[in-house]
Amino acid sequence: MNFDENPHRRYNPLTESWVLVSPHRAKRPWQGQVEKLANDERPAHDPECYLCAGNTRANGEVNPNYEQVYVFDNDFAALLKDTPDEKYEDGELFLAKTEKGVGRVICFSPAHNLTVPEMSEEGIRAVVDAWVAEYNVLGAKDFINYVQIFENKGFVMGCSNPHPHGQIWAQSGIPDEPLKKQNAQAKYWAKHNRSLLADYLEKELEKKERVLFENEHFVALVPFWAVWPFEAMLIPKRKMARISEMTSEERDALANAYKRLTVKYDNLFETSFPYSAGIHQAPTDGLPHEEWHWHFVFYPPLLRSATVKKFMVGYEMLANPQRDISAEKSAAILRDLSEVHYKSI
Template sequence: MICFSENHSLTLPEMETGDIKKVIDVWQQQYEELGNLDYINHVQIFENKGQMMGCSNPHPHGQIWAQSSIPSIVSKTQDNLKKYADKNGRSLLEDYVKQELEADERIILENEDFVAFVPFWAVWPYETMIVSKRKIENLLQFSEAEKLSLASIIKDLTTKYDNLFEIPFPYSAGIHQSPTDGEPHPEWHFHMHFYPPLLRNAEVKKFMVGYEMLAEPQRDITPEQSAEVLKGLSLVHYKSK
């Protein structure tokens, strides 16, 4: 467990960018330390924010799980990234980010090193991704400037989430990056997912049940609609207005 701040009342959007970078520094250190263990092949960094997402401790924090196996979702992502790289000689996400930037339909935020957007396959309302513009396989390849850029876009994105319904917006977020199994993984491209459950207001939650679990998830809002809403929100936190 990683506490984000000594002030346990602060969440990521309320923290200073430099202090969020300190959290990223810890992510980087733990990814390296745990990944260097011979029996650790995957390091999963994630955050559950809010009681609605199963957060049992009131102070803002994230978690890191390290394991010997590569989880099925990560393994599937890796297989698809590798198939594309082997066929095209390029990173799938690098090409995808280029297309999203050219289309400019689902882009929420952009800075020098990262872009945040609603993926075209989004299932959760207001689901987003942060992807590095440079093809970076994992946190260890980040420069100090890139870590600061990541901190900045995380702060801005989570501020928009809070401003959406003017509440501490719940979500599950996590980083996908190359495994630590000692093998080369040129196919990997760093990205971070945000899965928020709220749909129309602070009380209405999207549930994945019945048909959505057994057949196919249903979209309650299109990626373009959610991108338009999020893009139009202020970067000044609602508590500071």
């Protein structure tokens, strides 16, 4: 099969779904929407930013003069911990139930003008430590069964504030995407008594064609089943169900890989590269979940340039995810990029 010429479908064993790959379409002229480049010139401290140190937030609370990472309850959380337990059923077709949860915001740095690829590895390590601490504290609550850690970067991804930050939504139910991955990994574990991602990673390291880089503890790669143009994953080499199992050295290695990947992203089109990224890991429902192998996924939308975005519309919404560039091609492009940020050259 010629992956770079022939339309084909690829299977995602983590979600038990398919993606249509149409590599020949990458040659077509673009006459669609062109995004406007956001002004990336920002001060180190913005007096109007509700995430900057010392500023007042919308609810009237004042941020402390934090010097590294600052975590607080989301002022406009999508989930609330005091939601009453209620259920609605009207036959088999009308079902609803209330959902309890907690929303947290993590300011990665007091510097308003930074993003992850421009932060130091020491600064990113502090973010990793905050993730672990929040996962442990939130996951210990009796009404929380899943903790979703994520970052939206860039206005193109709907990020309303450019200050470097991420979010945590912890809730009583297990969301659809991690639940799909849990079910697929559980089936594989029951069949082989091995981790699906550990076996997948072993094969990818043999093939090398989709691996971007690796350090002592993590591998960055474009997954075989990637949907977004320059989608990537960070996978720990050691099988772990949750981020709280990382050693200090592994936390350092995650910070290193997080920075290296996002620097490559910025260098691709020499712009502050937008993406949604998040950690998928075991639920906090008290079960061991030996099937889980946690991982960090990155879904960036830019396709051909800093101003051309991949839209999930039409066929993608109605039928099947689809992409115009093979995973091997996008991996080769990312792999060849410098790991020195373009602003530093």
